[in-house]
Amino acid sequence: MPNCCIIGSGVIGLSIARELAGRGLSVTVVSRDPPQALASWAAGGIFPAQPPGDSLPPTATPLEQFTFVSDRLHSEWARQLRDETGIDTGLRRCGTLAIATSDDTSEELSADMRRWQRLGVRHQPIATKDLADCEPAVAAAVAAGTIREAVLLPDEVQIRPPRHLAALRASCQHRGVEFLDAVSVTGLQTANGRIEALATDDSTRPILTADQFCITAGAWSEKLLTLLGLHIPTRPWRGQILLQRTAPGFLRRVINIGAGFDYLIPRPDGRLLVGSTIEDAGFDASTTQTELTRLALLLQSLLPKVSFGPPEASWAALRPGTPDGLPVLGQLPGIANGWLATGHYRAGLHLSPATAVVMADSICGEPARHAFEAFSPERLLAPDGLLPH
Template identity: 35%
Template structure:
């Protein structure tokens, strides 16, 4: 399918933006539709660690996407920075996991997958991260883990798309349903009227399942709320990411420290709560006691697109020609975006896929 077509993309998060960038860079006409402003939902709200929190707990399907993306992120960031002047700030700090229950499984996974993860003495963790709390006894470390400053990544992608000739972005454009003729999807119904295309891509994150209901399809993607807090410290305060008991601290280059995150099944409610604020502050102080004296400068919530086993849906929808999915990335949308969107472009453009697409195919899963 290398001929030029009009592709309508529903959803302007990192997945939708990067899908649009890959397709437009390959010569396709792209119309991107976003119900609010691009990148303002989970793409903005997440922490941006370029690794699953516990990579050894995932299936090979998630691992394959994660490894490809981790290796590709630095060059993606360089390309976007060179094109737009907006630096997504891929910041390689390494990551310490503390007091893991499944440390043996983690180390076995690292050996099997040849990832640079190893057990270290807790004193080495304290030497590397002097502000680390004293209540921990064991640590494992992976040196090459980075984080990306996700709001800057979104800004950079939007600027890169604005510079491409065959891209139209409609913000404040809510999609209410699909235009269907028999077994073919021809476009979408929106608050701006009908928008038609040769292909329609659903990349609407937590809202993807709701939209597919209008076609009588059940997609098991549901919103999972996550809350985060933000501190501002000196730029050299925290040198490395640290993670314990499911909570993490992520340093940005300018001294901002993100602490996350909760996992809540509250439907589409993204109201930040005082109980989550207190819980996150307690985790922050356990990880880094000096944060007890720091001021919380931000507190927000986002909605992850929860999916079974966190395996995204990438590819055409069987029985409905013209309809494609790139959604359901759950906790790892930012991690998996480069690989997911490259694989998606391979499939739509009829190219050799970067990895085996079978585990992500919507067929048999919806």
């Protein structure tokens, strides 16, 4: 049976491992960090609304097409994961209220409306006088004039990332995937254009061999690629989240402010996530008092203070970004059995099932079921293996 070694047990690594194991490969996942330290665990778990129907208009960009495919796969995966593991990943259509609270967020909302129109995403502008009927929790913010415009999108979806990760891991185990946890990959040995083995800091298994190797190391992928002499930039973008609690159902929908960089995500059990930040802080994944205070003030500006207690928790993690904002998926240049899947930035949870399918197609030598040429690693690589600028 051919085997594959995957570096990274975030949502991308686990999804690919699950897909490959489902196709009969023997899979080993090597990872360094506990789940709570990962972007995949820290994520809000919002999936932007997609249009109804089976396809997008031809004007859709490659990323919009890929997102649409992945969105559809998520419903299937959630059902399979529940059947295989008994874990409910919390996938549900919760809807969102996209609001503008300033000139900038009003412009962002107008741009989004043009995109929703182009793609056929269902959206309905709500007059501010009707907003309190639609979402009673924001009545005070409407009365105070904080919310200037609002658009209702019934098809936004949310998932609970920690549960989704737990379900993926349980499904992988069920399918025979082997896990080497708390192990750091420290070297990649190559010969004749192939990766021969991994070197690790695990003294019990310092060397690991496999037929295929796939790097899914999130924001740290660039560091591993330099071990192969490749320079494909993936930089970390820190995001922080504040966890509050309200009465279950107090806030009915997700609230996205402007382009959705700031948001409130209500969970059915009353947990309320207030996010987020997009910070260039290198590999520092700690929270900062300045940003947590800003998020607390954001919450106070939208919901009545009496409706939530003191913060329950806060966390930060590093999103894997790329210079053009697109994921990097495919074969590593010049390495016959080396693969890369990273750079999913703000959408790794959403894009994970489609990523798993096309990566498994490639690793198994099958034609890709979905288009992903636009995300090839070559686009970020200069001919000499160095960055083009």
